[in-house]
Amino acid sequence: MSLSIDLAGRVALVTGGARGIGRGITEVLLEAGATVVTCARSEAEPPVGAKHRICDVRDAEAVAVLLDGIVSEYGRLDLVVNNAGGAPYAMAAEASPRFHDKIVGLNLMSSLLVSQEANRIMQRQEGGGSIVNISSVSASRPSPGTAAYGAAKAGVDALTTSLAQEWGPRVRVNAIDVGLVRTADTADHYGGDETVAEIESTIPLGRMADVAEIGRVAAFLGSDLASYVSGARVACHGGGEMPVFLYIAQSAAAAASTQSKEDK
Numbered sequence: 347m348s349l350s351i352d353l354a355g356r357v358a359l360v361t362g363g364a365r366g367i368g369r370g371i372t373e374v375l376l377e378a379g380a381t382v383v384t385c386a387r388s389e390a391e392p393p394v395g396a397k398h399r400i401c402d403v404r405d406a407e408a409v410a411v412l413l414d415g416i417v418s419e420y421g422r423l424d425l426v427v428n429n430a431g432g433a434p435y436a437m438a439a440e441a442s443p444r445f446h447d448k449i450v451g452l453n454l455m456s457s458l459l460v461s462q463e464a465n466r467i468m469q470r471q472e473g474g475g476s477i478v479n480i481s482s483v484s485a486s487r488p489s490p491g492t493a494a495y496g497a498a499k500a501g502v503d504a505l506t507t508s509l510a511q512e513w514g515p516r517v518r519v520n521a522i523d524v525g526l527v528r529t530a531d532t533a534d535h536y537g538g539d540e541t542v543a544e545i546e547s548t549i550p551l552g553r554m555a556d557v558a559e560i561g562r563v564a565a566f567l568g569s570d571l572a573s574y575v576s577g578a579r580v581a582c583h584g585g586g587e588m589p590v591f592l593y594i595a596q597s598a599a600a601a602a603s604t605q606s607k608e609d610k
Contacts, residue, residue: 353375353378355379356380356425357422358381358425358426359384359385360385360427361385361426361429361460362431364386367429368384370558370559371557375568385399385403386400403452403456404451404456404459409460423468424475424568425568428456428461430452431456432452437491445494454499457505461479476567477517477518478567479506479520481522481524482495483524486523506519506579519577520572520575522564524560524583525555525582526584529557548587549585550588
């Protein structure tokens with residue numbers, strides 16, 4: 347018997363699902379047969395087949411209206427992927443309290459607000475539902491330059507395990523701790539293709555993830571194949587990040603070997 351992810355008949359919401367990693371998640375869910383709604387604070391063009399709604403996911407009232415509207419239109423809500431998030435680079439000592447508040451609000455509180463409303467709906471519908479929180483490797487390692495983001499994602503991981511305890515058995519809650527992912531902005535963000543290639547050389551699998559690879563993990567967690575998975579943090583980071591001291595040591599050894607061959 348072959349296994350496949352079948353989300354036919356399921357209704358999903360992907361916050362921030364019209365661009366970047368969220369767009370990749372949306373595309374995979376559509377391929378798996380789900381009806382998908384994306385949302386953002388402004389108009390956006392989602393993948394073909396998805397519907398887009400305007401919503402500030404940090405606003406509890408707006409979130410309630412959004413989710414009730416989805417249920418009114420489609421009859422149910424089976425899967426929520428809390429993907430909206432991100433943070434510009436800013437050293438913690440220099441960033442304002444208002445800046446930090448916005449970062450924590452977008453990356454942590456929005457996941458809680460959307461999850462609360464999703465749980466309200468899922469608890470009373472046949473089949474319950476599934477919530478997938480898009481977290482980050484920054485949740486479990488230092489995140490200089492994005493300290494508030496890293497702290498918020500650590501909160502998302504903690505939130506995931508707590509909600510799984512509170513809302514089972516009808517609602518499963520899981521998180522994906524995402525590593526480096528290639529998007530349309532990757533080269534610009536890291537300073538060019540050469541820098542990206544050097545960064546990718548430090549990843550055990552030799553490359554950054556494609557957005558669809560994150561999407562497939564989300565689809566699995568939202569499907570019946572993961573029917574006994576709840577409270578989990580799934581690492582999707584290509585094997586993790588090499589410790590800096592090892593990378594420096596390997597680079598120095600490689601340079602010494604090259605020099606030795608040239609001297610001969």
